[in-house]
Amino acid sequence: MTRGGPAALVAAEPRPAAPDVQPGGRLPWTAPALAATGVALVAVVLVALSIGGGGPDGGRGLGGPGALVEGLAPIVTLAARIAAVGTVGTIVLAAVLLPGTPEARRALAAASTWALVWTGATALGALLTVSLLVGRSPASLPWSSLQVYLLDTGAGRATLIVLALGAVLVLAARRSRSTGGAWLLLGVAGAALLVPVVLSGHSSAAEDHLAAVTTIGAHVLAAAVWVGGLLALLVHGRGTASTATAAARFSGVALVCFLLTAVTGVLAAWFVLGGTEELLAAFGTGYGWLLVGKTAGLVALGVLGRQHRRRTLPRLRAGLPGSFRRFAAGEVLVMLATVALAVGLAGSPPPAGAAPVPGTAAQEPAAPAGAAADPMAGHDHGELSVGVLVDEERFHVAAPVTGGSRVSVFNGTDQDVTLTAEDGAFDVAVPGGSLLTFQAPEQPGEYRFASRHDAGFTDVLVVRG
Structure with a gap:
C-alpha cells in the first residue's frame, strides 16, 4: 500500500499536459489586434x-x-x-x-x-x-x-x-x-x-x-x-x-x-x-x-x-x-x-508599352500609326477607359472603335458640349461633368465631328470594321 493515503495517490498520478490553446479553442485575437x-x-x-x-x-x-x-x-x-x-x-x-x-x-x-x-x-x-x-x-x-x-x-x-x-x-x-x-x-x-x-x-x-x-x-x-x-x-x-x-x-x-x-x-x-x-x-x-x-x-x-x-x-x-x-x-x-x-x-498602371489585357482598364485598340501622342488619350480611371474625353481646351479621342460599339464620353468641364458629326452620323449632347455613351456608326471610316458650343472643338472618330 502506498504511504500517505489517498492524497499521496492523487499526487502520484501524472498530470495532464497544459493545453497550448485557450479554452474553447478560440484564437487570442482581440479588438485592438484586429484594428x-x-x-x-x-x-x-x-x-x-x-x-x-x-x-x-x-x-x-x-x-x-x-x-x-x-x-x-x-x-x-x-x-x-x-x-x-x-x-x-x-x-x-x-x-x-x-x-x-x-x-x-x-x-x-x-x-x-x-x-x-x-x-x-x-x-x-x-x-x-x-x-x-x-x-x-x-x-x-x-x-x-x-x-x-x-x-x-x-x-x-x-x-x-x-x-x-x-x-x-x-x-x-x-x-x-x-x-x-x-x-x-x-x-x-x-x-x-x-x-x-x-x-x-x-x-x-x-x-x-x-x-x-x-x-x-x-x-x-x-x-x-x-x-x-x-x-x-x-x-x-x-x-x-x-x-x-x-x-x-x-x-x-x-x-x-x-x-x-x-x-x-x-x-x-x-x-x-x-x-x-x-x-x-x-x-x-x-x-x-x-x-x-x-x-x-x-x-x-x-x-x-x-x-x-x-x-x-x-x-x-x-x-x-x-x-x-x-x-x-x-x-x-x-x-x-x-x-x-x-x-x-x-490599381497601378503597367509600365509604358505594356500590352492591355482582359480585366484591365486600358483595353483599347492601338492608335493609328503616325498619330501624334495625346497625353489624355485612353484616359484611365481604374476600371474604365474613356473613348472620348472633353477638357477645357478640346476633344481627346483615345483610339479607333469598332463599328456599332458603344463609345464612352466624359465631359470633364462645366460647359455643355455636343459631339456632332459633319455627315450627321451622330449628334450627342454631353452635359458638363457627365459620363455617357453613344453608338458608333456601323460603317468603317473617319468621322469628323465638332461641338456646337465652340467651333474650335473638333476631332476625328476612326471606326474600324
Whole structure:
C-alpha cells in the first residue's frame, strides 16, 4: 500500500499536459489586434499605390472628388477582396474540409455575413469609381453617370451581376444545411469572383483574350480558396479533432492552390506586360517592384506551408493545436498582406508599352500609326477607359472603335458640349461633368465631328470594321 493515503495517490498520478490553446479553442485575437491588422493592411495598399504610381489622382490631371474619396476607394477595394476571400473560404470549409458538421453550419452562417460585406463593399466601390471618373463627390453624382456605368460598361455590368450573386449568397447561406447546398453556394461564389475578370475590359485579339481570362480567373480562384480556406479553418475549426481532420484535408488543397497561384501569377504578369522582354524590363519600375514584393510574399507562404506539413501538423494530430493555430495565424497575416499588395498592384498602371489585357482598364485598340501622342488619350480611371474625353481646351479621342460599339464620353468641364458629326452620323449632347455613351456608326471610316458650343472643338472618330 502506498504511504500517505489517498492524497499521496492523487499526487502520484501524472498530470495532464497544459493545453497550448485557450479554452474553447478560440484564437487570442482581440479588438485592438484586429484594428492594428486593418490599419497595417490599409498602409500596405496605400504604399503600394504610391510605389506603383496609382495613388490619388493617378496623374489624370482633372479635378477630383476630394481626398476623402480618393483615399477611401482603395480601402473599399481591399475590404471587398478580403470579404470575397472570407466568403469563399467559409464555404470551402463547409463543403470540403468539415462537411456535415456543426462547424460547417457555423461556417455557412459566417459566409452569409462575409457575403453581405462583399456585396456592400462592391456597391460602394462602384459609387466611388464613378465619383472618381466624373470628378464629383458621391452625393452630387448625376444619376445618368451611374446609369451609364452600370448598364453600358463591362465593369458596371460585372458590378450588377456580383451584387445579384452576393444577394443570393447572403440569403441562401443562412438557410443551407446540406453538403450539396454548400457546393452549390461555392459555385455561386466562384462565379461572383470570375464575373469581373470576364466582363471588365475587351480584347482586340480573341486568342489572347481567352488565354488571359483563363489565366487570371484561375489565379483569382486559387488564391481565394487558399487564403480563405486557412482563415476559415482558424476561425471555425475549434475542436482539436475537427481541426486536425480539416487541416489534413486542407494541406493537399493548399499545395495545389499554391502551385496554381504561382504559375498563373507569372503568366498573368506576362500577359499584362506583353511578353518576356517587357516583363524583365518592368523590374526597374515601381510596377516591377510591386511584382517583386508579391512574388516574395508567395515564396514566404510556400516556406510557411512546408513548415506546417513538417512540424505543426504532427503536433496537431498529437492533440496539441496551439502551435498550429499560432503559426497559421501568422501565415494568414502574410496572406492578407499579399492580398493588400495585389490590390495596390491592380490599381497601378503597367509600365509604358505594356500590352492591355482582359480585366484591365486600358483595353483599347492601338492608335493609328503616325498619330501624334495625346497625353489624355485612353484616359484611365481604374476600371474604365474613356473613348472620348472633353477638357477645357478640346476633344481627346483615345483610339479607333469598332463599328456599332458603344463609345464612352466624359465631359470633364462645366460647359455643355455636343459631339456632332459633319455627315450627321451622330449628334450627342454631353452635359458638363457627365459620363455617357453613344453608338458608333456601323460603317468603317473617319468621322469628323465638332461641338456646337465652340467651333474650335473638333476631332476625328476612326471606326474600324
